[in-house]
Amino acid sequence: MIELLKNTNIDFMKLRKIAYFISIVLILNGLYSLFLVNKGKARMGLDFTGGSSIQLKFSKDITVEKIRQIAEKNNIKQLTIQQIGKETDKEFLIRAGTGELQTGKASEQLVNMFKSETGDNEITVVATNEIGPIVSTQLKQKAFLAMFWASIGILIYIWIRFKFKFAVAATIATLHDVIVVFGLLVFMKKELDLLIITALLTLAGYSLTDTVVVFDRIRENLRNILKFPFIDIVNKSINEVLSRTIITSGTTLLVVIALFFWGGDVLHNFSLALLLGIIVGTYSSIFVASAIIVDWEIFEKKRLTKK
């Protein structure tokens, strides 16, 4: 039998004050990120801003500067041009804000412009995504509704399945995970698009896994062991399920790492969000969810003795 961790006896709850500090800093960063998004200062993806993103492949060598020159000559000034892949691919990602190019005709507009300026340089549209203001507004609304209903759905389940104290702690841990990962992504200047939102929601659903494992054990031990102080029962429970907490997160982490490294550009940020989420979720099951019920219990005891 291979065992990752054997009979650990770590005093996790002793570390909870430090953890609170870390979590509060991360949560504040998350809230600040929300503020940035609200002010329009975070990097938002095409889905939400509208505009065009066009991937062109040229048959002959051309530079980013040359592309910019041609565009400026044709009075298109606000382009972000980026070479992608290897230099020999001659592929460029050209992005324009809403209004700069005409939605539905943007790729044609660019191809025709470059064709007339570069002559025999054959241009193929590898991909184009053009989103008009109506659609980006709709997508924003849909993303918001999805977040709203997912939160409601998850909360209802938690409150049905757990007793009050545990439900509160699990809810805080879930919100903590989502807001912390969101803040980290904004901090890393990652572009927020529909896939990132999808990852955050997936995370909200998955985050509970580790918390459930720990909570179930705490409840079980509370029933069976009476003489221990509450904090020791929590510590004992966490230690007992530590290896499964780490292995369940670990197997999911393995596949997310595979997605992160081999899944390509489209899934890169998506898998990064999940990766961060799994790590933060494991951390929060111990240092947020469990820690909260410990302090809650201590608080109640104090109040009782005062009376």
Add this chain to the structure above:
Amino acid sequence: MQRNIHIVGIITLLLIAFSLWKLYPPFDIKDAEGTVIEKGKIKLGLDLQGGMYLKLAIDTENMPKDIKPEEAVARALEILRNRIDALGVAEPIIQPEEDKYIVIQLPGIKDPERALNIIGKTALLQFKLVDEVNKISDMVDSQGNTVASKIPENVMVLENKEGERMVIEKRDILTGADLVDAKVQMGQYGAPVVGFKLSPKGGKIFGEVTGDNVGRRLAIILDDKVYSAPVIRTRISGGEGIIEGNFSLEEARDLALVLRAGALPAPVKIINKNIVGASLGADSIEKGKKSTIIGGLLVFLFMAIYYGVSGLIADFALLLNLLFVLGILASLNATLTLPGIAGLVLTIGMAVDANVLIFERIREELRTGKTIRAAIDAGYNRALWTIIDSHVTSLITAAILFQFGTGPIRGFAVTLFWGIVVSLYTAFFVTKAIFDLRKQYTSLSI
């Protein structure tokens, strides 16, 4: 217990047979030349097979007042279907959305630019007389811009192909609705023109009007642009005519196509366009496959090494899991997208969670000195609710993502949802049945 094994065994075998039947062949089978011999059963999203997605909004401001928006959408849908059929795209999807929009998906389209031209044209053909009385010079300001208030009631100002302004009588003589056929012909100077044929009723009107207006000019107008305005030399009977306009052969062919299919009730505006080239799609499939295989292998190896024979049982359940999910996707006719593949990979990771929880519990029960048999049973029983609790919230998220997501994300939601549902079955019932095959254990590799 013996009965349970039988029931699970039969259900599982049925599911395997069902999945294989629904799934084979999963992807297109091609011959040496690359033509598809048999279509694959898994429907690939536009992001994987390449293609074009369009969302159109009907420009209600420029719509004739007498049609309601819903009617306009219904008519536009029908006409777009005709046009796309004539274009010859395999398995197009053309559907209304929220009574206001039209979504078109053209998988595997080779020439998206041409399709765009054909879809986007209103193709409103009008025949009107040129007004010879009012002069354009009376309708402009000092800068030469047309002033709306100076245009008399019964006329309008349109441009011709060269950009010159012409004064045209508002009254329609005929419209494209009176057309019964249109095809490419070779014109006088060898340039392609579009020849049209009018309905008998239209032909009669055409004859009368041309007979009454010999010497005047007849404007042939397409989408508010005057294509030509020949002088009527004699009464034109027979109901046939041509549209000239320095067309290339392809332009003439496409114009004939849209005229045959009919005009849209109002102009349409593209509000979302998404094209994925076939090469990019193929690249995404490659990357999806690679990450699935690597991620799957890592989990497989880990389980086998860490939990020994029991791990192999979990791995077997995992393989069934993949097979069933793909089988369900094929039978629901669901679309596999790149995020969908990510969902599939993710459920591989999540599916073993259930087995990890069970196995860890069994190990724990063994440590308390239980017999192997009792430890297995206790492990499964005690882990049940932990497993359900930890998966239900993911199911909730998946359902909501499906409700609100767009194409690729729906693909993710579908694979995630079924991946979790199936994993609950395989991790719980299938592996349990395998453990139950033996009544007494003297040793257990876990």
